[in-house]
Amino acid sequence: xxxxxxxxxxxxxxxxxxxxxxxxxxxxxxxxxxxxxxxxxxxxxxxxxxxxxxxxx
Amino acid sequence: xxxxxxxxxxxxxxxxxxxxxxxxxxxxxxxxxxxxxxxxxxxxxxxxxxxxxxxxxxxxxxxxxxxxxxxxxxxxxxxxxxxxxxxxxxxxxxxxxxxxxxxxxxxxxxxxxxxxxxxxxxxxxxxxxxxxxxxxxxxxxxxxxxxxxxxxxxxxxxxxxxxxxxxxxxxxxxxxxxxxxxxxxxxxxxxxxxxxxxxxxxxxxxxxxxxxxxxxxxxxxxxxxxxxxxxxxxxxxxxxxxxxxxxxxxxxxxxxxxxxxxxxxxxxxxxxxxxxxxxxxxxxxxxxxxxxxxxxxxxx
Numbered sequence: 001x002x003x004x005x006x007x008x009x010x011x012x013x014x015x016x017x018x019x020x021x022x023x024x025x026x027x028x029x030x031x032x033x034x035x036x037x038x039x040x041x042x043x044x045x046x047x048x049x050x051x052x053x054x055x056x057x
Numbered sequence: 058x059x060x061x062x063x064x065x066x067x068x069x070x071x072x073x074x075x076x077x078x079x080x081x082x083x084x085x086x087x088x089x090x091x092x093x094x095x096x097x098x099x100x101x102x103x104x105x106x107x108x109x110x111x112x113x114x115x116x117x118x119x120x121x122x123x124x125x126x127x128x129x130x131x132x133x134x135x136x137x138x139x140x141x142x143x144x145x146x147x148x149x150x151x152x153x154x155x156x157x158x159x160x161x162x163x164x165x166x167x168x169x170x171x172x173x174x175x176x177x178x179x180x181x182x183x184x185x186x187x188x189x190x191x192x193x194x195x196x197x198x199x200x201x202x203x204x205x206x207x208x209x210x211x212x213x214x215x216x217x218x219x220x221x222x223x224x225x226x227x228x229x230x231x232x233x234x235x236x237x238x239x240x241x242x243x244x245x246x247x248x249x250x251x252x253x254x255x256x257x258x259x260x261x262x263x264x265x266x267x268x269x270x271x272x273x274x275x276x277x278x279x280x281x282x283x284x285x286x287x288x289x290x291x292x293x294x295x296x297x298x299x300x301x302x303x304x305x306x307x308x309x310x311x312x313x314x315x316x317x318x319x320x321x322x323x324x325x326x327x328x329x330x331x332x333x334x335x336x337x338x339x340x341x342x343x344x345x346x347x348x349x350x351x352x353x354x355x356x357x
Contacts, residue, residue, distance in 0.1 A: 037248065
């Protein structure tokens with residue numbers, strides 16, 4: 001299991017480590033998550049604080 | 058040429074027994090004509106081995122019997138062959154069989170060759186003991202062979218999940234992004250679209266063990282993976298390569314030992330879904346019997 005990318009609404013919630021994508025609103029975040037999960041062949045998980053992670057299982 | 062009738066009848070009986078047992082393998086190999094050719098030929102060899110043992114014994118050719126027994130040990134290779142085939146095919150499965158299921162299938166295939174040898178051996182024994190009847194011994198041999206083949210097949214038939222557990226339908230709910238079934242948090246689904254697919258098309262089954270033995274058996278990870286694989290191969294699955302969030306998932310409630318299978322079948326037919334769960338075989342390697350131990354009895 002590995003985190004491949006982080007998509008966040010709040011810049012203060014994440015540090016570096018894996019690629020981070022900043023989204024300006026929920027809609028853009030959902031769209032980015034969908035695109036990235038299909039590109040990377042991985043699942044989207046919601047950390048419920050405005051941060052979503054793409055995880056390869 | 059004294060024994061020709063016995064050898065032919067017993068060999069054909071062994072081959073027939075292997076063919077009879079092969080017919081039940083549809084779930085493990087949905088379309089596999091080449092596999093049939095391989096196993097029928099192995100059944101033929103097994104039948105011949107079993108057939109020749111009796112004349113060799115009657116002629117007091119004990120060296121020949123030793124060689125025949127040595128040849129029979131070559132059937133161990135069948136297990137390795139099936140294992141490597143299935144492991145090689147594992148990468149092409151949307152839902153993995155899992156190593157426990159593969160081991161189970163490989164073992165069954167090896168065992169069935171030995172059963173074919175038993176059947177041909179019994180036919181040869183009957184045929185040689187009734188040698189004074191001439192051609193009339195054939196019907197008796199065939200009858201004994203069929204009875205033994207059916208008996209062995211019946212004895213070797215393992216249990217199904219429906220025998221050791223009660224299967225019911227459960228409701229899929231979401232607590233924010235967590236997929237919840239009967240208060241058990243199963244997994245985190247981050248995409249709202251994926252959550253809607255689960256709510257609209259998803260099905261959840263609850264598999265509650267009937268006794269502590271079944272509880273131990275169902276707690277095996279290989280058994281859980283086998284349920285996910287078999288149900289998806291029976292009712293079909295709504296997912297594509299790379300859509301990991303739609304992979305069927307089996308989770309266990311640690312309080313009760315109940316398993317929950319959550320998946321999105323290709324058609325939303327609840328009865329077919331439940332029937333498929335009931336038909337999943339209980340893996341021989343997963344069976345646990347805690348109730349036969351002293352500690353297990355004390356806890357019951």
